[in-house]
Amino acid sequence: MLNSYEAKCSRLLINLLLQALAKRDPIRRQVLRVKGCLAGSKAEGLLEQGDMILAINKEPITCFHDIENACQELDISEGNDDGLQMTIFRQGKEIDLAVETDIRDGMGTIRMVNWCGSVIQDPHPAVRALGFLPEEGHGVYVARWCHGSPVHRYGLYALQWIVEVNGKLTPDLETFIQVVTGLEHGEFVRVRTVSLNGKPRVLTLKQDLHYWPTWELRFEPESAVWRRRTIKELDPSKGGDVLQCMEGVSEVIIDYNSGTRHHIQKTNGRDNS
Template structure:
């Protein structure tokens, strides 16, 4: 009995705080490897790693939450190392939250074995009450040697509006979300969790991509992501959702759909809104709704192809939704989620050029699968344009279903100037409005044959170029995700040694 107490005391002494000891069995190191043929959505790193937290752990399924900057796409290999038990097992991406910069990674609990299963447990999520300015929290993460590291910090602003500039390279960037800012700078490569003194998770400390037009390299920033964003998704997965089915550890599960207003918004101070002519009545109504933020939301752009594109304009100020004043992004999220059983339209009150207007604005549905279909052709990867491309507000009229998201160095596409970040709208004079049409056209092209390609760039300018196809080193390959097997399938459409398939 004395030896057992001594061992327990030594174990507790190894941790700097109660929070560190409590959260340690829930921390996971995620090692992510993205094949070069699967650089979808402008993923540009082969290897990434970071600290995730277990948010669900049962005999049938385990789920790890981590920022989307670390796990960008579902077409990747993920290995999970657990802080509580020395084992490495594979994981698979099951949900990509494009709104909150989050990814959920599933693992098979049976792979841990009996001892590993009992050593690991899900973190206790503590979404309410929300963090306030001055609150003390612990930032806990894993070191390279899988040691738990924590530091006490204070919240200086729990309502920071994330803003990352649109850039020449439309990679995923977080918009329309509020994050948590701390009083200490931990660098741009540290991720983990924010907990209270009892080890309950209040936020995920995540990395955000911030590639501006002025930077030639990928810049990053770190903020806290409120844990309620994860709690909402977990509740829908646990109790059943209305979204598409997919297989997780051999079990068919329904994953949630996200209804969103595909408009990029940015907060503006009420004092600035008053200077643009907003009435005192609305100023008082918005101030009464939220006396802390003291802001209104202004439209900076609409997603191309969205339901709101033809209705809302840049510079519009959102005043109310369904007659209720809106002052933050959560107000809009709540209004969208309340439409799940309705017609999908919001009654939006806006202020535009000195006048107030009421509009019926449609919303759009997104699943958490991300990009599930792509084609490798001549060394470039084409796909349907992802959300960050559509956020630029332009899609070519000739057809926008074949977007070049990546071009590998030394490939046939690279040698002849077929760059990434543009659309292929014609091949040898034949229209390619979508990926299926693109397959039909390209499978008839011969090895070492010259191909005339018409493209449209992000700025709307078109270009015609000629390239020489090389099917020996760069075969045409179809990549598709199969939700029934939870596997990516690679099918050679045409190659020098394979012929047509």
Template sequence: LPVIKQIQAGVTPDLRMLSVEFNAIQMSQARIMGVSESWIKRVAAANSAHHQLFMVRKRTFERDEDAHALQEGDVILTLNGNIVTRVSELDVMYDNEVLDAVIVRDCVEMRVAVPTVASHDVETDRAVSFCGAILHRPHLAVRQQISKLHSEVYVSARTRGSPSYQYGLAPTNFITAVNGVPTPDLEAFIREVVRIPDNTYFRLKCMTFDNVPWICTMKKNEHYFATMEWIKDPREECGWRRVSYEHGKSIEGEGKEGINEIAAESVCEDDVGGGDVEPVAVKA
């Protein structure tokens, strides 16, 4: 494998992957799904021990969908010209940005250029604390389980006693707009919330995990629940860079006003949304 050769050479591999889950299917099911007899014969010749193909069981949903992405129910016939009947034959995804795939979709055989994603893109590398809520881009498990990604502003936890806790902004909610302005990502969200004056009310347009929209009216409290973000940065001693926001301006490190430290014991176990936010070490 090219991956092993890179490791042997002392190089850290930059792996890529197909952001889907596969199920092995037998030839009887493959026939029903539209795989032709000629392909079934080729499968039997390629793998005499296990006559099987792979079907997309689940996929990762993104806000900006690629038209060539694999769909749930697709049956994979070949990747880069090689018939796929074993799990090891999927390894071709590790070092290719685009795969030339022959698939069967809705009983129709077709050729598609399937993009892969970088494995580091599934990690949480940025988190925002706002009014006691911890927000970040939806992690991989969320994107695999949801049918539509409403925004990239995902509530993963909240602090007991915070405005988020008091006004009902719950883990697994998505924030899609602030005061009527769409916030498709964290950049847009930060840009809008820093404009909100302290001790004033504002509106959040939210969507629950099961696709129920609702409006949350909340009062900002910068003294006890300041707005800040942590950005993964290998140059920092703790691995994370902290940015605080006060009076509409960004400050590197800890802010000059308010209480910026969030005690770990103040986060309720029931108020953690199953996110994979990595531990954040903050220097005093």
């Protein structure tokens, strides 16, 4: 008897919702459904795949433009720290949720590190759209690798996260740089990775700073310039001693607008162009 009553209420609720949505947009007569959430986003733990979005802030939602308007109103409003007040339909029930929004600049990848011949960066939106991040945190993502490099020889390929280096967690790119800066030339490095399907793996590789120095490439949106900075390499002028470029920084500046390249060698704060 209880199941019959719940089914009757559910049908009545659905009819009322359909009438409100049809009145909002009588031509298209559609409803938006959640396909997935970006991994690590604030909506990930609240919205589920298959949820139908009925209303935001008590206003019926029938198209992407309605959601965009609601987000813009949230940006200009003051004192609304609870996010979007969403009404969804899940498994025959109407549910009210407060979903906070995330800021996305749309710039894409603006920073990467080349370490042992692998291109390391923060997980980009296309990866996060898969809906998975390692349990240890965001990690740093291996986007590409070079033939003949240490990562090629020892099997550290692309499409996986590096979550630990020599037992030290690498939750973000800045932490990863700090960890690998302390590694010496010829040192065997233990790396723990997690693949896209969540499978963990531990491998060891030998660092080669002679042919594969550690360097960083960063984009500056204000000046539209890419800057290449050497982090650690062997100094051939000193018989192969390790040169950790912190005070003496070697930079290659690429002007995105004109396409020109400038090499700058900084020594003790002075530029030798």
